[in-house]
Amino acid sequence: MRNALPYAFGFLLLVCALLPGAGRTAEIDRFAGNYAGSAIFEFEDAWHTRELSTSIRATKKGFTVTWTSLTYRGDGRSKQKSYTVDFVPSTRDHIYKSAMATNRFGKPTPLDPLQGEPFVWARIERDTFTVYSLSINEIGEYELQEYHRTLVKDGLNLLFRRVHNGVPEKEIRALLRRQD
Numbered sequence: 001m002r003n004a005l006p007y008a009f010g011f012l013l014l015v016c017a018l019l020p021g022a023g024r025t026a027e028i029d030r031f032a033g034n035y036a037g038s039a040i041f042e043f044e045d046a047w048h049t050r051e052l053s054t055s056i057r058a059t060k061k062g063f064t065v066t067w068t069s070l071t072y073r074g075d076g077r078s079k080q081k082s083y084t085v086d087f088v089p090s091t092r093d094h095i096y097k098s099a100m101a102t103n104r105f106g107k108p109t110p111l112d113p114l115q116g117e118p119f120v121w122a123r124i125e126r127d128t129f130t131v132y133s134l135s136i137n138e139i140g141e142y143e144l145q146e147y148h149r150t151l152v153k154d155g156l157n158l159l160f161r162r163v164h165n166g167v168p169e170k171e172i173r174a175l176l177r178r179q180d
Helices: 004-018 024-030
Strands: 033-043 046-058 063-072 078-089 095-098 119-125 128-136 142-152 155-164 167-178
Touching (some): 033 155, 046 155, 046 167
Antiparallel strands (some): 033 046, 078 095, 095 119, 128 142, 142 155, 155 167
């Protein structure tokens, strides 16, 4: 009986290793935290200022990313947008699917871009954590937003890109300093 214990332990390790996403969400731990910064950028022949914040935290099944953008306009008005997306491991290493909806079996699943909803996914490649958001409009044109967050000494370097039908429309760069 005592010889069966090493085999049982080995079998348990094998089962855990084969579970989808087992241990893969631990790679988000390097990015976890709260970050804030600002960017000054040119868009449509005008200069804009934007305050940016990002919060990344591990969850039981994956991780959650929240980002907020506060844009100041030249006429004194401002506009704030916030997004929160939960992610869970996909069947592919370092790629995470959004868990923005629940299918009929109660399993988290991405939204459907053909229904006008954004299709969102994330990936981690070395020191860069990227979130992609693909939207398809009513006439079938697409917009892709990319949020590349690269670890640096003081926090995250953010590179945001928006592409419409293959044409780059906007690019914003900012240093988001760690707040915690």
